[in-house]
Amino acid sequence: MGKIISISNQKGGVGKTTSSVNLSAGLAYLGNKVLLVDIDPQGNATSGVGINKADVSNCIYNVLVEDLPAEDVCIPTNVNNLDIIPATIQLSGAEIELVPTISREIRLKKSLENLKELYDYIIIDCPPSLGLLTINALTSSDSVLIPVQCEYYALEGLSQLLNTIRLVQKHLNKQLMIEGVLLTMLDARTNLGLQVIEEVKKYFQDKVYKSIIPRNIRLGEAPSHGQSIITYDPKSRGAEVYLELAKEVMANGERVR
Numbered sequence: 001m002g003k004i005i006s007i008s009n010q011k012g013g014v015g016k017t018t019s020s021v022n023l024s025a026g027l028a029y030l031g032n033k034v035l036l037v038d039i040d041p042q043g044n045a046t047s048g049v050g051i052n053k054a055d056v057s058n059c060i061y062n063v064l065v066e067d068l069p070a071e072d073v074c075i076p077t078n079v080n081n082l083d084i085i086p087a088t089i090q091l092s093g094a095e096i097e098l099v100p101t102i103s104r105e106i107r108l109k110k111s112l113e114n115l116k117e118l119y120d121y122i123i124i125d126c127p128p129s130l131g132l133l134t135i136n137a138l139t140s141s142d143s144v145l146i147p148v149q150c151e152y153y154a155l156e157g158l159s160q161l162l163n164t165i166r167l168v169q170k171h172l173n174k175q176l177m178i179e180g181v182l183l184t185m186l187d188a189r190t191n192l193g194l195q196v197i198e199e200v201k202k203y204f205q206d207k208v209y210k211s212i213i214p215r216n217i218r219l220g221e222a223p224s225h226g227q228s229i230i231t232y233d234p235k236s237r238g239a240e241v242y243l244e245l246a247k248e249v250m251a252n253g254e255r256v257r
Ligand code: ADP
Pocket: 011, 012, 013, 014, 015, 016, 017, 018, 019, 044, 128, 184, 185, 186, 213, 214, 215, 216, 217, 219, 220, 221, 223
């Protein structure tokens, strides 16, 4: 049975999509069968693995709102061993359209049930909000990976995310665990970055990954070529660190399952 991991933080621009794409690619590179699920209407994870959104006829919207089987929407990406359920801008209506529907919080969970058998990991790239789409992701997941950007106010807003996680644990998904906290976009030349690392470690302790993602030009460039860092520049520091992270996630596997 595959493990489902949501990548979530309601702050925008903290590295959720970059981490979803590159952790997925890293896990796939290491021989796992991986499914990336894009549930952000912006669809950045979708284009980030080489899918042209204009060519996508059915996306996660049709699964969540119209009950299309998720299996019918999975497509291969330009990374070996990595498939994706894409998102297009159509998904932007889902947050509101789902409100009056039956079992609106567990729709994604139900849709992914059959797919869990087919993949070793299912990684969900969440939107920058704590609305119904994120609730669906957390309800479906075994664990949540929280990217935190190494900048001033890094911890701000995390109490709301943790509170949402607790509510989901209480009412919808008792099993949900915190997979880990990932520090992103570190500029190691500044004291600020190092202070943020200290602060986040004080708060989350051994939940913080040893792999810390540096600010890396190649990581920023890869999406505009529709590629993960592992395919775009496998020798870059960004690729090395995301592979290290993938190994940490695999090693964590049994402990947090
Ligand atoms: P989110 O999904 O949380 O909104 P993204 O992953 O899209 O965040 O990252 C925001 C922007 O920062 C994107 O343009 C992305 O390419 C860039 N970026 C993310 N991580 C890095 C990094 N480690 N180094 C350089 N640029 C990065």
